[in-house]
Amino acid sequence: MTSEAVVLLHGLGASAATWDRVEPLLAGNVLVPDLPGSDTIEHDALHVAREIRVAGFESVTVVGHSRGGLVATSLAEQYPALVRRLVIVATTPTVSSRLTSRGLSERILRTPLLGNAVWAMLPSRMLRAGLGSAFAPSGPVPEFAVQDLLTTGIRRFRTSTSSIDHYLEERSLSERLAALSCPVSVIYGLDDRRVNSSDMALSASDPRIDAYPLPHEGHGAPWSSAGAIAAVVNGQASPSVARLPATTLSPSLRPVRWTPPKSTARARAKYSDTPMGSIRRVELPGRGPEDVRLDSQGRILTGLVDGRILRVTLIYDGTSTVETLADTGGRPLGITVVDDSTILVCDSERGLLRVDLDSGCVDVVLDRLDSVPITFASNVVRAPSGNIYFTVSSRRFSFDDFLADLLEHSGTGHLVKLTPDGTARIVVDGIQFANGLTVSDNEEFATVVSTGDFDITRYSLVDGTAVPRTLIDNLPAFPDNISVDGDLTWVSMATPRNALHDRVARMPGIIRRISYSLPEKLRQGERTTWVMAIDRNGSIVHDLQSPTPDFAMVTSVVRRGSHLILGSISESALAVVDLPNHPQGIVS
Structure with missing residues (x-):
């Protein structure tokens, strides 16, 4: 058996393509399983454990993005001897921290008959617009993300979403991380529009956890901050204080009227x-x-x-x-x-x-x-x-x-x-x-x-x-x-x-x-x-x-x-x- 590897777990409505920019930057063996989106987080963790065993790895650093971070945490809970280190990225610590759960769009999609009808009528341009909050505030939505969401389908989307809530209703992420024996690193964007950044900072404030706040980053750090993620996984980055998002006042303008030259x-x-x-x-x-x-x-x-x-x-x-x-x-x-x-x-x-x-x-x-x-x-x-x-x-x-x-x-x-x-x-x-x-x-x-x-x-x-x-x-x-x-x-x-x-x-x-x-x-x-x-x-x-x-x-x-x-x-x-x-x- 090969001794060690890095395992990359994608989030809700996503695929292994989430890690396309990160994977080439990692040292050693890398495994990127496709999560089935089961009705429980624990079942997905079991699926990952089987893939790790089949690949012949004895211990792994497991890296999970968004919902994948919960699956990674569950893997560490169920198989502590298998997980050498846990790294979670943009992972919601509580049900209330998940900003999208409060939105009208998700509530509609999770309603059985109405959600099915709305999903069937959604053009890809609207899916792309909805995915905008999943990436950096000023960044584009990559084409693979739209295709991943279409492939996920409404049933799997609904099941996977419910499994997040059930897992966190039992115990918060902070409580679960505190009980683990392996080293834990928490990476989060200070401009995340899907998960409350302040709550993620709080979950990373435990002195036993290494915090890596990313300024000007949103929910999609594996794509738009691939180098920063790889540096943490490779042990090349230094942790910092679990920072809260900064609040800044808009400056007062004293505009001078002018006439720009006519653009060509x-x-x-x-x-x-x-x-x-x-x-x-x-x-x-x-x-x-x-x-x-x-x-x-x-x-x-x-x-x-x-x-x-x-x-x-x-x-x-x-x-x-x-x-x-x-x-x-x-x-x-x-x-x-x-x-x-x-x-x-x-x-x-x-x-x-x-x-x-x-x-x-x-x-x-x-x-x-x-x-x-x-x-x-x-x-x-x-x-x-x-x-x-x-x-x-x-x-x-x-x-x-x-x-x-x-x-x-x-x-x-x-x-x-x-x-x-x-x-x-x-x-x-x-x-x-x-x-x-x-x-x-x-x-x-x-x-x-x-x-x-x-x-x-x-x-x-x-x-x-x-x-x-x-x-x-x-x-x-x-x-x-x-x-x-x-x-x-x-x-x-x-x-x-x-x-x-x-x-x-x-x-x-x-x-x-x-x-x-x-x-x-x-x-x-x-x-x-x-x-x-x-x-x-x-x-x-x-x-x-x-x-x-x-x-x-x-x-x-x-x-x-x-x-x-x-x-x-x-x-x-x-x-x-x-x-x-x-x-x-x-x-x-």
């Missing part, structure tokens, strides 16, 4: 004329790799929403290694590489930082300008002379409220120069959401992205007057970070221009205040994967776009050989894209 037809197109190359995800142990940069060895440096600085090495066989090098204690955004041991980081919460990649030491270089705290440091470049240039996107809003700055359009962004003697001064002020930045080696000019004005401007730095020259304007999307590639500048295009945004910009301030208070689903932009490259004159050389659901909201791009490396504030992965006119394959 390109803003409404879904595809580029030149097809974008194949896209491969490189899963990360966290969310939001906003910027990507390369060191001298071609390794990728990026920062996550939780403060970690990562180094990713892409290997020829398609695999990758991910190292955690430091933690800024804030929210790292733009990065510039000084050398293979040192980077500068714009941290939206802490200002401009210097990070020693060998020791992990983080030092504050500058956190105030004219005695005022830097609220939203964005992108940074270090010139050969030692001068440092960086953008501050907004004086009014933090990174979490970047959309408020775009709606207000008050133009409080600026470009800052910091000399080696520590003198800092604002070179350019009044930029509409100052973002991506490049500086010529001789410091004759700086190129700055104005996300709020859809343009890229080149500022002369020779005589200190910072004379502007528009390099390209009226872009068809919100431009973000940029990177130099010889005579080209690559531009990440976060999300296409939005006709509603353009119309609201012309309206009185009260309308924009109301629009900002709308639910995120109504405010978020269209998902797309999009980059451009322009030459020194601002002419477009490459325009590559795909509506693929695999990767969206591109906030950074850098070329590495015959591929592009993409970052995103909304994904838990990097993307590797084949350049046009290059053969498809793994990054070399």
